[in-house]
Amino acid sequence: MIVNSVEMLANAKKNGCGLPAPDYFDYDSAYVYTKTAEALGIPLILSYAQVFDPFFPLEEAADIGLYFAKRASVPVALHLDHGTTEEFVERAVKLGFSSVMLDASKDSIESNTKRTAAVVKMAHPLGISVEAEIGHVGSGTEEGDDAVYTQADEAEAFVKATGVDSLAVSIGTAHGVYKKMKPVLNFERLSEISKLVDVPLVLHGGSGTGDDNITKCVQLGICKVNVYTEFLQACGKAFDETVGADLHARRAAAMDNMRSVLEHYFKICRSAEL
Numbered sequence: 001m002i003v004n005s006v007e008m009l010a011n012a013k014k015n016g017c018g019l020p021a022p023d024y025f026d027y028d029s030a031y032v033y034t035k036t037a038e039a040l041g042i043p044l045i046l047s048y049a050q051v052f053d054p055f056f057p058l059e060e061a062a063d064i065g066l067y068f069a070k071r072a073s074v075p076v077a078l079h080l081d082h083g084t085t086e087e088f089v090e091r092a093v094k095l096g097f098s099s100v101m102l103d104a105s106k107d108s109i110e111s112n113t114k115r116t117a118a119v120v121k122m123a124h125p126l127g128i129s130v131e132a133e134i135g136h137v138g139s140g141t142e143e144g145d146d147a148v149y150t151q152a153d154e155a156e157a158f159v160k161a162t163g164v165d166s167l168a169v170s171i172g173t174a175h176g177v178y179k180k181m182k183p184v185l186n187f188e189r190l191s192e193i194s195k196l197v198d199v200p201l202v203l204h205g206g207s208g209t210g211d212d213n214i215t216k217c218v219q220l221g222i223c224k225v226n227v228y229t230e231f232l233q234a235c236g237k238a239f240d241e242t243v244g245a246d247l248h249a250r251r252a253a254a255m256d257n258m259r260s261v262l263e264h265y266f267k268i269c270r271s272a273e274l
């Protein structure tokens with residue numbers, strides 16, 4: 001069944017566990033994420049990122065996501081990840097997404113607050129949950145470090161001013177592949193934010209962060225862990241290992257590997273305790 005992400009994240013917060021939010025980028029990934037969650041009886045945050053639109057258009061992704069979400073035996077939140085414009089977020093809402101993220105984290109705090117509050121005002125009457133980000137989770141692949149750590153007092157004020165349902169925080173993870181350095185997480189900052197902010201916290205850049213780091217983040221108040229890159233790597237590995245096999249066998253191998261990655265994240269986030 002399709003739901004917004006409010007209840008599942010509230011349960012995660014209450015029980016001190018987390019949920020991975022895998023990004024689907026085609027039919028196979030949407031299929032395998034849903035089937036894996038169903039097999040384990042765990043709710044799913046089936047996420048689609050705006051950045052996929054050029055090769056996997058929003059309309060097509062919405063149909064595929066809704067197809068699985070509506071038929072699933074577990075609650076599924078169909079979530080827009082990193083919506084960067086209000087226009088794109090509204091299109092996702094009209095197409096049936098039950099949860100959206102407006103990412104205005106590169107704006108000033110004033111602009112981020114104003115834009116997020118407006119999206120909340122549009123989405124809440126429709127029963128749609130909203131995630132935002134303050135501070136800025138950087139890109140692991142770019143030269144230099146564009147990350148800005150989230151300030152706890154700023155996070156508290158932002159949540160109060162916007163009415164947002166969940167908040168992505170920047171505490172040392174990065175999007176994409178960690179090339180130059182291993183992630184160094186600021187757990188102290190995370191604890192400070194957890195103490196001041198009532199809504200569930202979200203960790204972006206989960207891939208490559210390390211099992212112990214993820215588990216510790218969940219213990220300290222992270223309720224949603226975004227993962228994408230590790231699924232791509234799992235597919236790449238399957239394709240490398242099945243050169244010469246027919247296409248169906250190669251797709252099956254890729255889906256097997258994606259299943260393993262999601263099962264692993266359910267485990268390290270202790271999602272079964274939800």
Ligand SMILES: [Zn+2]
Nearest residue numbers: 175204205226
């Ligand atoms: Zn992200």
